[in-house]
Amino acid sequence: MSETVLYVSKIKNGTVIDHITGGHALDVVKILGITGREKKVVTIAINVPSKRFKIKDIVKVEGRELNPQEVYKIALLAPHATINIIRDFRVVEKQRVKIPNVIEDMIKCANPACISNSNEPVQAKFYVESEDPLLLKCHYCGYIMEKKDVLQQF
Numbered sequence: 001m002s003e004t005v006l007y008v009s010k011i012k013n014g015t016v017i018d019h020i021t022g023g024h025a026l027d028v029v030k031i032l033g034i035t036g037r038e039k040k041v042v043t044i045a046i047n048v049p050s051k052r053f054k055i056k057d058i059v060k061v062e063g064r065e066l067n068p069q070e071v072y073k074i075a076l077l078a079p080h081a082t083i084n085i086i087r088d089f090r091v092v093e094k095q096r097v098k099i100p101n102v103i104e105d106m107i108k109c110a111n112p113a114c115i116s117n118s119n120e121p122v123q124a125k126f127y128v129e130s131e132d133p134l135l136l137k138c139h140y141c142g143y144i145m146e147k148k149d150v151l152q153q154f
Contacts (some may be wrong), residue, residue, distance in 0.1 A: 009043070010086075010087075010089055011041065012089055013088065014040075014061050014064050014085075015060070015065055016083075016084040016091075017102075018082045019052070019053065019081075020056060020077075020078040021056070021081075022047050022057055025046050026044070027151060028057070028074055028077065028078065028152045029044060030121075031070060037154040040061065040062045042062070043058070044060075052080075057078075066115055068112075071097055073106060074097055075098060075099040076147070077151065078097065079097065080096075081096075082128060083095050101127065103126040104124070106124075107150055109143055110145050116141075119147075124138070127139065133147065134147040134150065136150070
């Protein structure tokens with residue numbers, strides 16, 4: 001006899017971010033600016049069993065849909081995540097996150113000597129060298145940033 005375990009309850013309206021890389025749910029919550037004082041239900045599941053990835057994290061946010069900038073930031077940390085928009089307990093839209101080939105004005109270069117970190121009117125710009133593991137190359141100084149460098153900014 002097999003048992004089915006429901007780890008997380010359904011939400012009526014909002015967003016479910018599924019297939020987050022195991023251990024990164026709290027980083028996703030931070031990206032979304034969720035503090036817990038918003039008076040909305042937020043469900044966080046960490047290291048949940050997954051058939052595809054062995055373990056995954058899930059974040060459910062009641063009463064909120066994500067903007068494209070938030071989705072791109074989540075993609076940097078969890079390149080296999082899916083975003084599900086829920087209305088009246090049903091998935092009405094499902095999308096896989098996608099890291100753009102060029103990332104502009106979303107994160108800063110980790111090289112303190114980079115011109116994008118000076119007072120010059122220059123926007124940070126990166127080229128995606130690899131999605132998993134994450135490697136971003138700065139347009140200006142060529143510095144290669146890894147996931148850990150990006151995590152420090154959220």
